[in-house]
Amino acid sequence: MERLHKENEMLRVSLQMMSNKCRILQETAVAVAADSGSSEDSNKRAKNEFAQTKMSRILTRTDPRDFSLVVTDGYQWRKYGQKVTKDNPSPRAYFKCSMFPSCPVKKKVQRCVEDKSILVATYEGEHNHEVQAPSGFTDFQDCTFMASTTNSHSFSPNGLNLPKPNTALGLALPHVYEGTSRRPCHDSMDTYRIEEHVASLTRDPNFTAALSVAVARSIVTLPDHSTDQM
């Protein structure tokens, strides 16, 4: 019984967080537009990178007072370098996936020039393993939204091999598109569509309902030892 109360509370908190994220997503779509126009050179480079390897980007809004370069996404990362780049005074951190020694995935994390409260995480490659089950459901909550190069406008839930519990959330949350091999990063029309899309979603009571279902399902799919005892 107590567990049920806990789960209800968890569901309520999760829903609250999801709706917050929708707001964040809307805010950040604007930030992306501002950021993408900041450097032509980096755009060119980014375009080449996107064309050559499977890359994706996650934008995370953090506390402006928090200067750490940590983007929680369910994977374990080992930092192997940090560098201050020319076009951004904020240092860029380099991470490798440390869950599997053979996993080729790399991650670069840097603060947005325009809005230092936004962390831009660029993922390179694909994980060749499953993500470890998070110690708590909220461990994934910091992973706000993502841009998959393989499926820029769809609601593909697995752009980064996210685990099953997140799949439902992936279906509910749109991905922020930032760039593909065919299209430039500073596609204002895309940003506009994202904003429009998110705005409509946040106003849509059906979306909220869908979120409830998605969150509920994601909790159900988590291993629940309570069933052993009940």
Next chain:
DNA sequence: CGGTTTTGACCGGCGC
């Protein structure tokens, strides 16, 4: 003690 982070050095690609 093992894993992670920090940080200066090094390397390779690219533009001039």
Next chain:
DNA sequence: GCGCCGGTCAAAACCG
């Protein structure tokens, strides 16, 4: 060829 710049290495420090 040279210099700049981004990315990586590796040793030392740090931490649980």
